[in-house]
Amino acid sequence: MVKVKELPREEYIERGHAACGGCGATIAIRHALKALGGNTILTVPACCMSVIQGLYPKNGLSIPVLNTAFMTSGAAASGIAAGLKHLGKDKEINLMAWAGDGGTYDIGIQALSGAAERQTNFIYTCYNNAAYGNTGMQRSGATPYGSYSTTTPTGKRQHRKPMARIMAEHGIPYTGVISAAYPRLIYDTYKKAKDIVGTRFIEIHIPCPTGWRYPTWDTVNMGKLAVESGAWIMWEREGDEYRFLGRSKLIAEGKVQRKPLIDWIKPQGRFRFLLKDPGMMAEYERGIEREWEIMKRLVGC
Amino acid sequence: MPKVVSVSGNHAAAWAARTAEPAVIAAYPITPQTTIVEKIADFVEGGELSSQYVRVESEHSAMAACIGASALGLRTFTATSSHGLALMHEMLHWAGRARLPIVMPVVNRAMGPPWNIWTDHTDSMSQRDTGWIQFYASNNQEVYDTVLMLFRLSEDPKVLLPSMVCLDAFILSHTFTPTTVYEHKEIRDFLPDYKAGHWKLDPKDPMATGNIAGPEYYYELSYAIHEGFEAARKLIPRVVREFEKHFGRSHGGFIDTSRCEDAEVILWAMGTMGEEATLAVENLRQQGIAAGSARLRVFRPFPVEQIQKLASKAKAFVVVDRSLSYGHTGGQATEIRSALYRGNNRIPVQGVVAGLGGRDVTQTDLEKLIQVGFDVADKGEAGPEIFYGLKR
Ligand SMILES: Cc1ncc(C[n+]2csc(CCOP(=O)(O)OP(=O)(O)O)c2C)c(N)n1
Ligand code: SF4
Ligand SMILES: [Mg+2]
Numbered sequence: 001m002v003k004v005k006e007l008p009r010e011e012y013i014e015r016g017h018a019a020c021g022g023c024g025a026t027i028a029i030r031h032a033l034k035a036l037g038g039n040t041i042l043t044v045p046a047c048c049m050s051v052i053q054g055l056y057p058k059n060g061l062s063i064p065v066l067n068t069a070f071m072t073s074g075a076a077a078s079g080i081a082a083g084l085k086h087l088g089k090d091k092e093i094n095l096m097a098w099a100g101d102g103g104t105y106d107i108g109i110q111a112l113s114g115a116a117e118r119q120t121n122f123i124y125t126c127y128n129n130a131a132y133g134n135t136g137m138q139r140s141g142a143t144p145y146g147s148y149s150t151t152t153p154t155g156k157r158q159h160r161k162p163m164a165r166i167m168a169e170h171g172i173p174y175t176g177v178i179s180a181a182y183p184r185l186i187y188d189t190y191k192k193a194k195d196i197v198g199t200r201f202i203e204i205h206i207p208c209p210t211g212w213r214y215p216t217w218d219t220v221n222m223g224k225l226a227v228e229s230g231a232w233i234m235w236e237r238e239g240d241e242y243r244f245l246g247r248s249k250l251i252a253e254g255k256v257q258r259k260p261l262i263d264w265i266k267p268q269g270r271f272r273f274l275l276k277d278p279g280m281m282a283e284y285e286r287g288i289e290r291e292w293e294i295m296k297r298l299v300g301c
Numbered sequence: 302m303p304k305v306v307s308v309s310g311n312h313a314a315a316w317a318a319r320t321a322e323p324a325v326i327a328a329y330p331i332t333p334q335t336t337i338v339e340k341i342a343d344f345v346e347g348g349e350l351s352s353q354y355v356r357v358e359s360e361h362s363a364m365a366a367c368i369g370a371s372a373l374g375l376r377t378f379t380a381t382s383s384h385g386l387a388l389m390h391e392m393l394h395w396a397g398r399a400r401l402p403i404v405m406p407v408v409n410r411a412m413g414p415p416w417n418i419w420t421d422h423t424d425s426m427s428q429r430d431t432g433w434i435q436f437y438a439s440n441n442q443e444v445y446d447t448v449l450m451l452f453r454l455s456e457d458p459k460v461l462l463p464s465m466v467c468l469d470a471f472i473l474s475h476t477f478t479p480t481t482v483y484e485h486k487e488i489r490d491f492l493p494d495y496k497a498g499h500w501k502l503d504p505k506d507p508m509a510t511g512n513i514a515g516p517e518y519y520y521e522l523s524y525a526i527h528e529g530f531e532a533a534r535k536l537i538p539r540v541v542r543e544f545e546k547h548f549g550r551s552h553g554g555f556i557d558t559s560r561c562e563d564a565e566v567i568l569w570a571m572g573t574m575g576e577e578a579t580l581a582v583e584n585l586r587q588q589g590i591a592a593g594s595a596r597l598r599v600f601r602p603f604p605v606e607q608i609q610k611l612a613s614k615a616k617a618f619v620v621v622d623r624s625l626s627y628g629h630t631g632g633q634a635t636e637i638r639s640a641l642y643r644g645n646n647r648i649p650v651q652g653v654v655a656g657l658g659g660r661d662v663t664q665t666d667l668e669k670l671i672q673v674g675f676d677v678a679d680k681g682e683a684g685p686e687i688f689y690g691l692k693r
Binding site: 038039040041043050051053054055056057059061062063064065066067068069071072074075076077078079080081082083084085086087093110111113114117118 | 324325327352353355356357358359361362363365366367368369370371372373375377391392395502503504506507508509510511512513514515518
């Protein structure tokens with residue numbers, strides 16, 4: 001793992017960007033871009049990142065950005081990838097789509113699936129804050145069971161889609177599932193992904209104080225607790241091989257105990273209905289256990 | 302050397318893509334456009350066209366992919382029809398507002414339900430306000446030539462707007478006629494390589510496009526698009542002239558007129574119906590009837606002055622639309638009336654809706670409608686809209 005002092009000094013997301021205080025997405029893009037470097041083209045659909053960039057005529061990202069419509073990041077990237085190939089620059093310029101969970105799990109899944117099936121040469125990042133942040137926290141296919149959102153005001157009654165597994169099953173060369181709470185792992189993951197040719201799907205769990213309803217200073221802790229409690233599992237698939245990553249690996253190998261789920265859930269206002277309803281809580285836990293079983297089977301441990 | 306090939310309107314469109322050599326083509330099949338994407342696949346896989354060909358999974362993605370490629374400063378092409386065009390709608394706005402000179406043949410086909418694959422202009426008419434230049438062609442050669450002219454027009458640094466050439470389903474798309482085509486090197490004097498001067502996605506000169514702009518900027522950005530259309534209005538006659546100089550052909554400017562100089566009644570129509578109208582006019586002229594026809598070739602930018610000029614000599618217009626804005630009238634009639642109201646010659650305009658969903662409109666039908674125009678001219682006012690040939 002990269003050491004903190006080895007991280008490149010260059011910044012590609014500038015001070016003065018427009019994210020909420022304590023936003024996990026800025027940690028994520030900051031370290032992803034440190035790994036990719038400035039020779040990178042970014043395409044961004046409607047999501048928090050379209051706001052975080054800041055207002056025209058300025059932009060808080062110091063790489064070229066094509067903002068595009070909500071459902072199109074996979075398709076817009078396909079066009080850019082084709083153009084880069086035409087120019088003979090597909091090996092020298094990195095191409096990344098940076099979309100939210102709504103733009104990935106829901107409205108953008110078709111274009112993304114198409115791009116992956118066509119073996120489009122790009123990195124697709126789904127930064128998953130588990131709701132539609134841009135429009136004020138409505139449910140998405142990534143919102144966890146039991147979570148409040150403005151369109152599930154008494155708690156969501158469906159589990160999250162296994163989006164990263166769906167992408168891995170496209171047969172793409174790299175799939176990674178990580179968290180904004182571990183910047184060095186973000187850096188290493190993008191460093192690795194950078195040198196792989198083809199569609200690379202990386203999902204980053206994004207603690208979001210505005211949506212999850214916890215204090216802005218607690219973002220890293222919230223991200224870590226999700227992993228430590230087992231609610232968020234970090235893994236990667238390179239070629240046909242699945243591996244657990246970071247803390248999730250230690251949990252899977254039985255080297256550390258999972259923290260109680262309640263430690264993660266309790267500080268978050270979005271789980272207030274779940275906390276009051278043991279039936280819902282049990283169902284949420286059942287979903288998490290099922291995820292672990294499937295992932296352990298895939299990893300082979 | 303130019304060669305004459307026997308092609309359908311769709312193959313003429315594919316040939317035009319081959320001649321223009323876009324860097325990237327992204328397209329999705331839909332009847333009756335399919336033979337365009339199939340022919341392009343043949344060209345690409347046969348090594349006759351070097352474009353990157355992205356076989357996307359939807360029309361929405363086709364336009365998004367064109368937008369991505371065009372934003373790199375590259376020539377891009379796609380084609381669609383009807384439901385495919387409707388699915389693209391969001392991205393048509395995006396391409397127009399991002400000022401990306403994508404060129405797209407649109408095979409005019411009816412919208413469902415019920416499913417109907419025959420010609421109807423309502424699909425492209427409903428894209429009027431998306432920031433796309435719109436041409437309508439009346440024969441296969443015109444389809445081919447217009448694609449080349451549109452690349453030239455769209456890629457002009459003062460214009461920088463996407464453009465579509467519309468062709469009637471089956472009547473053109475699937476009907477074979479001899480058409481003169483060229484190889485890429487033979488047209489480069491007329492159509493040089495596209496060089497994006499304004500901005501492009503380039504890590505050496507990083508710029509963002511499309512991030513949030515509030516009320517203090519949006520209006521000016523919209524007006525700049527309007528200026529692009531005004532620049533296109535100025536440039537269209539020059540592009541038409543230069544095309545004629547290079548290739549010896551013209552299909553008219555904004556409007557392809559026939560016998561309008563001394564016509565008392567002028568019949569307006571778009572696409573193949575406009576070509577049919579010239580035959581109707583010839584027949585009536587032989588009977589000593591002072592008829593003329595005007596085929597509207599360019600719908601955006603809308604040729605207001607040219608229409609006002611034609612009204613200065615005529616006594617009445619009959620405007621036949623193969624489209625209907627339900628609750629009002631056809632797209633052409635609405636716009637022609639608005640053009641005349643702004644001028645001094647507010648002659649009566651008889652609106653006619655005909656040929657929806659591919660119903661045949663014959664030369665005889667058009668002759669009858671011109672005769673109606675003479676009654677209108679006598680009365681000095683138009684009647685209610687005519688829903689011609691409607692069975693009730
Ligand atoms: C076609 C379309 N439908 C709806 C919207 C409104 N919209 C913009 S962003 C957004 C939610 C984005 O959620 P997500 O992808 O999770 O990103 P986040 O905002 O959470 O970062 C929605 C619903 C839109 N821009 N376009
Ligand atoms: S809503 Fe959440 S993800 Fe979006 S900018 Fe605010 S903190 Fe970041
Ligand atoms: Mg989200």
